[in-house]
Amino acid sequence: MSIEPLICAALQSNSSLLISLDIEGITGSHTALIDSGSSANFIDPQYAHWLSLPLTELSSPWQVLGINGKEVRDAVRFKCTLRITVQSHFFTPTFFCLPLGDxxxxxxxxxxxxxxPDIGWLSMVVKLPDPLIAEAADIIAFSSPLFTIPTEYEQFKEVFGEQFFASLPPHRPYN
Known part of the structure; x- marks a missing residue:
């Protein structure tokens, strides 16, 4: 079985689209480079070791290609899954360990x-949508309330009126 090589465009790029993130269980804020040309998320192995992150060994090493299409010297042998927070949004991405330089x-x-995210390529600003706005956008408001009752429910018409909800049901000796 052939494993598709991972691609890490940032290894050959000078772009610096950075974002702050918090790693659950690790104090302090951390910075990540955003790379739309990378087919995976990556973490530097020395950084992972410094943070004492639990690494999982891959069953076989994965090759990584740079933006120039050439194989990167170091193959990926370990990965870790982290719970991170970015701009009040929670994610659980898997990171592959690869020497990332700086x-x-x-x-x-x-x-x-x-x-x-919304990325301002001129300003180099990354903005995640506000979670409340995203939820509110999913709510559909009816322009007018529904006043008609389908004919098959006509016999139960009284339960659809406001008068039905104005009082409690009669007291009974059982619940």
Whole structure:
């Protein structure tokens, strides 16, 4: 079985689209590079070791291709799944351990697809949608209340009126 190589475009790029994140169980704020050209999320192994993160060994090493299409010298051998918070949004991405040079973490396409952030490419600002606004956008308001009762429920018409809800049911010796 052939494993598709991972792609890490940031290894060959000078772009610096950075975002702050918090890692559950780890104090302090951390910075990640956002890389839409990376097919995975990556974490530097030295950084993972420094944070004492629990790493899982892969069954076989995965090759990584840089933006130039050439194989990166170091293959991915470990991964870790972290619970992170970015702009009050919670995520549980898997990070593959890869030496990243001057970067600690890279949030690639899997995170971008899940988070779906608004990215200002001129200002280099990343904004996640407000969770309350996203929920409110899903609510559909009816322009007028529904006053008609379907004919099959006509015999139960009194339970659909306000008078029915104005009082409690009669007291009974059982509940």
């Amino acid at each position: 970067r600690d973490t890279i949030l690639g396409l899997p995170w971008l697809r899940q988070a779906n």
